[in-house]
Amino acid sequence: MTEPSSGRSRVATLTIDWSDEVGCAGALDCLQRLPRSASAPQLTWRVRPLGERAPLEGPVVARFGALEARATDHGLRIDGPETSVSIEPRHVSVGVAACGREQRVAAAVALALAARAHGWHHVHAAGVERRGRAWMIAGASGAGKTTVALALLAAPDARWLSDDAVVVGRAEGELRVVGLPRAFHATATTLASFPALRAAETVWDGPFEKRVIDPLVSFPGRQSLGARPAVLVFPGIGAGPTRARRLSPADAFARLLEPAALSLVQGLPGSAGHLQVLGALASECRSVALDLGPDALSTPQILGDTLFDVGDETV
């Protein structure tokens, strides 16, 4: 039995790389450092070889590909052919018989659900901080999150939170967003717009071939430890000139809701709290739909000009 404390964990003869694909080690470290109330439980995370599984009665409350989630006496269990993850408020136990996409998805779901028990809610978004305020860029893979984040980071006083995953919660009553540390992933097209960046190996992100960028190397000393959410950006690829359209709180909420639907399930713990956080983001931030035209790639600084102006309106 082993507990990941770095990028790799060894389980018997199996090595699980938590650093890039799952981001669990960094994310767990991040979660342990988050502000917490005195009543919040300490979270431990254990990885073990897959053993015997007691059959669970009761209906499947959520499915994630081949994975099925069922309620247990104290939490939830996610089972797949080669994976079994037990999630309780104080303890996450990951049983694996292999290391692949199934295990990575299970670990990511477990992490997101465990974070809920601590009052922090995963949002599929990039994040950039400037002067204490955060621009959260939300959308599916391929929507342009990384392009927008890199463009905002061209401002010398901007700092990075994440290019894909953040957690949002309240610290001392104030809404706060913290990035889950992992490498940035950019397409070759995006990279061509930022020639100063150095990319490492190539990986597949769903249907997209992407290059890995280590933000600690590309933006040294510019990691943000957290910020107050100020602007929600929902990018999409368009054919015309780049433009931002203001969204109402209800429209912004609906856009936050769509990618979260899988994790908003009756019987899954924390759904009500998750909705409250999404509602708070939609209510307290300025929100824009950003149509990314070809000019966003040829002149990415227009993104900073446009989006920082939106944030300045909130002052």
Next chain:
Amino acid sequence: MTQVVRAAPRVLFTPLPDGGVLLDLETKVYFTLNATGAELWSQLARGPSDRVALAAHLERAFDVTAERARADVDQWLVELLREGLLVESAG
């Protein structure tokens, strides 16, 4: 016999400025409420009610005529019952 309505247990309400959003956790249908709808939902969140009581509440909360309040409540009930966001039973 009075028809009593209650919020479907699988539906969650999220307040937003000038209203809110209902999400059905089973069907993933979400439904935007304006300020009037959000007020009615908040009333139902306190317990089951009927169209007469809801209309009376609306009349007081928004200072509208009884006729207008009844019409608004009737339309609201039809829409939410159709979407399965409310459950109706004999009172």
